[in-house]
Amino acid sequence: MNNEIKIFSPATVANVACGFDVLGFCLDTIGDEMVIRKTSKKGIHITKIEGFDLPYEAELNVAGVSALAMYDAIQPDCGFEIEIYKNIKPGSGIGSSAASAVGSVFGMNELLGKPYNKTELTQFSIKGEALASQCEHADNLAPAIFGGFTLVKSLSPLEVLPIPSPDNLYVTIIHPQIEIKTAEARAILPKQVALQDAITQWANFGSLIHGLHTGDYGLISRSLDDVIVEPHRSKLIPYYNEVKTAALQSGALGAGISGSGPSIFTFSNGIETAKQVEIAISKVYGNTTIAFDTYVSKINAEGIKII
Amino acid sequence: MNNEIKIFSPATVANVACGFDVLGFCLDTIGDEMVIRKTSKKGIHITKIEGFDLPYEAELNVAGVSALAMYDAIQPDCGFEIEIYKNIKPGSGIGSSAASAVGSVFGMNELLGKPYNKTELTQFSIKGEALASQCEHADNLAPAIFGGFTLVKSLSPLEVLPIPSPDNLYVTIIHPQIEIKTAEARAILPKQVALQDAITQWANFGSLIHGLHTGDYGLISRSLDDVIVEPHRSKLIPYYNEVKTAALQSGALGAGISGSGPSIFTFSNGIETAKQVEIAISKVYGNTTIAFDTYVSKINAEGIKII
Numbered sequence: 001m002n003n004e005i006k007i008f009s010p011a012t013v014a015n016v017a018c019g020f021d022v023l024g025f026c027l028d029t030i031g032d033e034m035v036i037r038k039t040s041k042k043g044i045h046i047t048k049i050e051g052f053d054l055p056y057e058a059e060l061n062v063a064g065v066s067a068l069a070m071y072d073a074i075q076p077d078c079g080f081e082i083e084i085y086k087n088i089k090p091g092s093g094i095g096s097s098a099a100s101a102v103g104s105v106f107g108m109n110e111l112l113g114k115p116y117n118k119t120e121l122t123q124f125s126i127k128g129e130a131l132a133s134q135c136e137h138a139d140n141l142a143p144a145i146f147g148g149f150t151l152v153k154s155l156s157p158l159e160v161l162p163i164p165s166p167d168n169l170y171v172t173i174i175h176p177q178i179e180i181k182t183a184e185a186r187a188i189l190p191k192q193v194a195l196q197d198a199i200t201q202w203a204n205f206g207s208l209i210h211g212l213h214t215g216d217y218g219l220i221s222r223s224l225d226d227v228i229v230e231p232h233r234s235k236l237i238p239y240y241n242e243v244k245t246a247a248l249q250s251g252a253l254g255a256g257i258s259g260s261g262p263s264i265f266t267f268s269n270g271i272e273t274a275k276q277v278e279i280a281i282s283k284v285y286g287n288t289t290i291a292f293d294t295y296v297s298k299i300n301a302e303g304i305k306i307i
Numbered sequence: 308m309n310n311e312i313k314i315f316s317p318a319t320v321a322n323v324a325c326g327f328d329v330l331g332f333c334l335d336t337i338g339d340e341m342v343i344r345k346t347s348k349k350g351i352h353i354t355k356i357e358g359f360d361l362p363y364e365a366e367l368n369v370a371g372v373s374a375l376a377m378y379d380a381i382q383p384d385c386g387f388e389i390e391i392y393k394n395i396k397p398g399s400g401i402g403s404s405a406a407s408a409v410g411s412v413f414g415m416n417e418l419l420g421k422p423y424n425k426t427e428l429t430q431f432s433i434k435g436e437a438l439a440s441q442c443e444h445a446d447n448l449a450p451a452i453f454g455g456f457t458l459v460k461s462l463s464p465l466e467v468l469p470i471p472s473p474d475n476l477y478v479t480i481i482h483p484q485i486e487i488k489t490a491e492a493r494a495i496l497p498k499q500v501a502l503q504d505a506i507t508q509w510a511n512f513g514s515l516i517h518g519l520h521t522g523d524y525g526l527i528s529r530s531l532d533d534v535i536v537e538p539h540r541s542k543l544i545p546y547y548n549e550v551k552t553a554a555l556q557s558g559a560l561g562a563g564i565s566g567s568g569p570s571i572f573t574f575s576n577g578i579e580t581a582k583q584v585e586i587a588i589s590k591v592y593g594n595t596t597i598a599f600d601t602y603v604s605k606i607n608a609e610g611i612k613i614i
Contacts, residue, residue, distance in 0.1 A: 018509070019509070019513065020506065020509075021506045021510075022506065022509065022510040022513065023513070151510070151513050151514060151517065152510070153510050153511070153513075153514045153526075153529070153530070154510065159529070161514060161517050161526070163517060189502060190502060191501065191502060192499040192500065192501060192502065193499065193500060193501075193502050193505055194498065194499060194500075195496060195497060195498060195499065195500050195535070198500055198505035198508065198509075198535065199327065199328045199329065201505065201509055202325070202326070202327075202329065202505075202508055202509040202512040202513075203328075203329040203458070203459070203460050203461065204460070205509045205512060205513045206326065206329065206330070206458050206460075206509075206512050206513060206515075206516045207458060207460045207468060208513075209513045209516040209517055209520075210458065210468050210470060210516055210520070213516075213517070213520045219460075219468070222460070222466070223460070228502070228505065
């Protein structure tokens with residue numbers, strides 16, 4: 001058995017419009033790379049971090065904490081070294097911490113002969129993710145591990161449902177380089193919502209799940225409407241409405257806040273439209289002083305993988 | 308072309324647990340029969356009503372009002388007589404008024420050579436249903452017309468999504484003969500709900516739609532949980548919790564309030580379990596002074612039909 005593997009750990013989008021807090025999906029053109037190495041020296045050791053300045057102590061590092069959760073559970077007769085080559089900017093809203101959290105446990109699981117299934121890997125990763133986000137959630141972890149779209153039905157017990165999606169569904173992401181504090185993104189949400197709005201939201205969400213199953217792009221488009229969270233959180237993202245309008249006018253099926261922002265995701269039927277959307281939404285921030293990155297990606301059906 | 312047809316207009320269940328206000332399904336062992344006859348005499352004339360005491364004036368009769376809505380739209384060079392043989396007790400919560408509302412327009416549409424599609428028929432029927440329920444909704448109309456499960460994504464514009472379901476899904480219904488006033492069933496609902504409960508509800512609803520698509524009975528069972536409406540409305544139905552517990556203990560996948568009650572529906576995998584559930588929940592009301600009816604039915608994939 002190989003003692004070292006290299007991994008591509010993908011970026012992900014959580015809080016997909018009407019699927020706030022439960023639906024996520026996996027990207028394939030952006031992600032971190034990680035090397036996991038089995039060693040005779042016991043314990044979890046982070047030996048290299050490139051790209052961003054993150055702590056080397058395993059107990060303080062997202063990848064380290066999820067690795068330790070799995071390590072403590074299986075108590076193997078070996079240790080692991082972790083190298084992290086980070087491409088996903090922390091705080092961008094496209095699952096930077098989740099990519100780190102799943103990378104270590106996925107790699108260790110491969111090197112140990114796959115003792116754990118995908119749900120169990122997600123469960124270990126939750127511990128690492130909690131270090132970054134101060135709460136346990138699997139919205140980005142699940143799509144990173146399972147690939148495609150995932151619905152996290154419940155956390156306790158953890159139940160992840162892989163949702164199919166049509167082949168030609170593309171994503172355009174724009175990341176305006178502003179900081180949104182997690183605490184602020186949470187505080188801005190209402191504790192109570194109108195029953196009528198909640199009904200609209202689950203009508204849309206059920207319709208979105210049906211549209212993904214049936215590959216009905218029109219229905220996916222009509223269902224991508226978040227009447228609960230977007231009206232509040234979009235206020236934290238400058239030019240959000242302008243970006244959304246530009247995307248829709250360029251043929252996007254819909255748009256929403258990625259995670260808790262500041263990134264914005266849009267869906268398109270086909271890569272050509274997705275690229276046109278990229279041009280259109282780039283112009284919005286191009287006319288401001290806000291720096292930004294953009295990505296165009298197919299839905300990544302495979303998820304995290306050995307490279 | 309035939310000038311007279313006889314129709315089976317099925318009972319239906321709306322407000323399916325976490326799919327409150329948007330998901331319904333169609334039954335096949337209980338329904339009304341109606342005869343629709345094309346006449347040279349213009350207008351809509353209700354010529355016979357059996358089973359229950361309902362008004363003969365078209366403008367005051369649910370079947371008459373929906374018939375008039377379609378009649379006014381198409382302005383045909385003929386009239387229609389309607390005979391209603393009512394089996395579904397008004398106020399039972401299994402779509403009695405919806406069966407009447409759809410029967411007349413379905414029959415007229417057949418006799419006129421089908422100028423309207425199912426969504427258009429639902430739209431006309433909404434007018435009749437509104438007479439009975441004092442508000443426009445399509446929760447029972449859509450499954451009666453489309454058959455199977457339907458998700459009413461929106462009323463304006465009306466969009467009905469037919470949702471597939473597994474072949475062996477059976478329904479057991481118990482109708483305790485008590486009266487629930489519509490006004491009271493509405494007044495007991497909160498105007499505001501906790502965001503966290505709303506998220507749980509749409510997680511369950513999305514999971515239910517996925518479970519129906521994939522034929523995953525276990526997931527259907529785990530998704531049939533209504534944290535928003537059932538806690539309030541179940542108080543209006545004596546022995547509701549006892550019925551639900553008895554159903555689940557007999558192998559039912561789940562249970563909920565049918566429409567706004569008082570009927571209670573339960574799902575089972577297979578007719579044998581559905582019959583055992585019938586026995587178990589009958590015992591609950593059998594030990595009280597409350598009279599009751601029960602029904603066991605397959606999901607009716609066809610919906611309203613000519614017989």
